[in-house]
Amino acid sequence: MSESLTFHYDVDGEDFTSAGQASVQVKKNLRRLGIAPDIIRQVSIAMYEGEINMVIHAGGGEADVIVSEDKIDIILADHGPGIADIELAMQEGYSTAPDSVRSLGFGAGMGLPNMKRYMDEMTIDSTVGVGTTIKMTVYLNR
């Protein structure tokens, strides 16, 4: 089997309350594929954090989840402000989220570190003023 499957989601930047929907949809699709529960959870957490980030910082974006024989790739792409200092952004507790968002319980500076923690690989490609693309991979040890 060489075919891979792509699930595509638009993350709506206008609506804070719908953030997390793509993560729930991904979970359902991965269950249909019979992916192991712990992998589903890892993907779901990384997706959720990514979605929230896109809503808070970038006004939304797009998420693609690509399932192949041996791995799941997640590509999150937005046209937001970009990340000026990626190393700093990866530090736990560092956040540029506005107070309005923090008062809702978001913006704890754990999003990116959490994504890295649950994925096997993660790369961030970002240009200030242009946008950010995050690519994450988790391997399926079957």
Next chain:
Amino acid sequence: MYAHSVELDVSKCTGCTTCIRHCPTEAIRIRNGHAVINEERCIDCGECIRLCPNNAKRAMCSKFEHYQHYKWKIALPAPALYGQFDGLEDVDTVLQGLLDIGFDDVFEVASAAELVTEYTRLYLKTEGIKKPVISSACPAVVRLISLRYPYLRDNIMPILPPIEIAAALARKKAKEEHPDFDDGDIGIFFISPCPAKVSYIRNGFGDYKSKIDVVVSLKDIYFMLMGVLKRGTSPKVSSNAGMIGIGWASSGGEASAILNDKYLAADGIENINKVLDAIENGNIPQLEFVELNACPGGCVGGVMTIENPYIARTRLQSVRRYLPVSLNRLPADMHYIPDSFCSNELPKYMPISRLSESFSESMRMMSEIQKIRDMLPGIDCGACGSPSCRAFAEDIVRGTAEISKCCVLKNAAETGDTDDGK
């Protein structure tokens, strides 16, 4: 095979699409003009019974009058029963009524619930347990977790639900009072507000077999009680449950009783799914305890109750008002949970939504589903008998439906109208 307790009266079912669109696990399809329930997916939540406009769905329960061969019949009323009566001043009247309709004794589930509350407080102090602890009381929730949230299976509290503890204690009491009775002489009757508990009792839980002998519907018992309840007379029995035990009947009652403000109580399957998704993703930190009830409002919202859950809840507030907080306390030196109160088995993960046992076949099927779904109108009308266009596409790929059943596509082909509404 799991024995369910939701059944369909085919003669009443018109094949309308109400139940298929509201079933939280997409377990129902319309085939040959009537509903068909997929037993693997059904969690016995009773949502289809609640919503069926033709009363074609019902819960399977036993009739009290068919079980008169027991020499000693003990009623185990769910606390939700007390919320069904208008102007009820005290629970004793209802308990006396149960004796008057033919039960020999009564053991309140509410009093066992108070013990479960006490043991829950102990359990929450145990080192190394997975938090948040999820209540084990609602069987529909436990089954939902085993189907959809395998990662949260070990968050479920290993303490048996109040109905089982009540059954064990009731039998023990009966044997102490009547040493001449054999086990087969004693019949434990649970008066159930919902089909999920009926299924739990019929199936047990893994190797655990329920200690309840007969499940009767709260609705049936209600109508029997209506004929005998006399207000103003003095009942010969008295209730052994306080505010906490009776509080278990509605959502939040169990959780608020653990005396820890880090709890969450949610009711209704849709809300429960949101809460479980959030817990699974770690989005609700520092929670100690989670109470989830499949029925809106909690057990008072069960489909085998009479009264609207919110009215029942208000009635329970007046019944509870002058009661002591709890009548079932553990001795101060009790620091462990007895084995007989525990269930050491995790619910088994059942990957029911998996397309195929083979990963590559699942991938192929999923890709097929995506292709078919793109062809479908996407209006989720349900006329094909599947709950949504996505589910219809999956049914086609699984070989249980044919694309010719899509009347929107058919109509477009017949009229030459290619506007598919997207």
